[in-house]
Amino acid sequence: MKKIILASASPRRRELLSQIGLEFEIVISHKEESYESTRPEEIVKELALMKAENVASELREKGGLEDTVVIGADTIVALDQQILGKPKDEEDAYQMLTSLQGRSHQVFTGAAILDFDQTGNCQVSSHAVETRVYVHEMDRQEILSYIKSKEPMDKAGAYGIQGKFAAYIDKIEGDYYNVVGLPVSYIYQQLKKTGITQSPKGAADK
Numbered sequence: 001m002k003k004i005i006l007a008s009a010s011p012r013r014r015e016l017l018s019q020i021g022l023e024f025e026i027v028i029s030h031k032e033e034s035y036e037s038t039r040p041e042e043i044v045k046e047l048a049l050m051k052a053e054n055v056a057s058e059l060r061e062k063g064g065l066e067d068t069v070v071i072g073a074d075t076i077v078a079l080d081q082q083i084l085g086k087p088k089d090e091e092d093a094y095q096m097l098t099s100l101q102g103r104s105h106q107v108f109t110g111a112a113i114l115d116f117d118q119t120g121n122c123q124v125s126s127h128a129v130e131t132r133v134y135v136h137e138m139d140r141q142e143i144l145s146y147i148k149s150k151e152p153m154d155k156a157g158a159y160g161i162q163g164k165f166a167a168y169i170d171k172i173e174g175d176y177y178n179v180v181g182l183p184v185s186y187i188y189q190q191l192k193k194t195g196i197t198q199s200p201k202g203a204a205d206k
């Protein structure tokens with residue numbers, strides 16, 4: 001059975017991968033990430049790949065990546081041509097939330113899968129999943145009190161659909177889990193295609 005490594009410090013990503021019953025380990029790289037692409041779907045693929053590759057190269061130095069799958073992911077919010085990552089500070093969060101309210105935007109998550117076989121050869125795949133999110137109008141007080149909750153600070157676009165911000169979500173088109181940070185269904189189907197024999201825990205008991 002292949003070992004699965006999640007190259008992420010995000011508690012949301014860990015929970016989502018656990019939710020479908022996969023067994024995996026977490027390895028985090030502290031290398032800085034940067035991108036050259038301009039289109040959001042390319043940016044998230046580039047960053048997801050970089051996160052997975054950074055972890056893979058650290059593991060290689062420690063000896064051996066045989067029979068291992070490394071998964072990396074990155075999430076950004078795209079508002080027309082503008083890319084919104086995590087807010088730098090509360091003022092930045094205020095600007096982001098003001099620009100998102102009363103309209104729709106796209107959330108892109110890139111998922112990169114590095115699949116190492118028994119001899120250490122690697123098959124690389126990366127893919128961007130898009131979800132459109134419609135946010136209700138918010139007044140200044142609502143934005144300020146949401147920022148006070150501290151929920152925005154570690155999240156792309158300065159909001160978490162899974163938290164208090166649910167109060168302002170009119171609807172979404174696409175995968176909900178993609179917005180939270182990991183398109184788990186895409187990842188599971190991709191792992192299945194590449195011959196990962198692990199099946200979600202409990203599936204065989206039914």
Ligand SMILES: Cc1cn([C@H]2C[C@H](O)[C@@H](COP(=O)(O)OP(=O)(O)OP(=O)(O)O)O2)c(=O)[nH]c1=O
Pocket residue numbers: 007008009010012013051073074075076077086107154155156157159160161162179180181
């Ligand atoms: C839009 C949105 C984003 N997010 C989160 C998902 C990501 O964790 C975060 C975007 O930051 P990322 O840079 O994608 O990821 P990260 O730094 O949290 O974790 P790592 O690089 O170690 O994998 O925003 C939510 O939790 N809910 C939401 O509704």
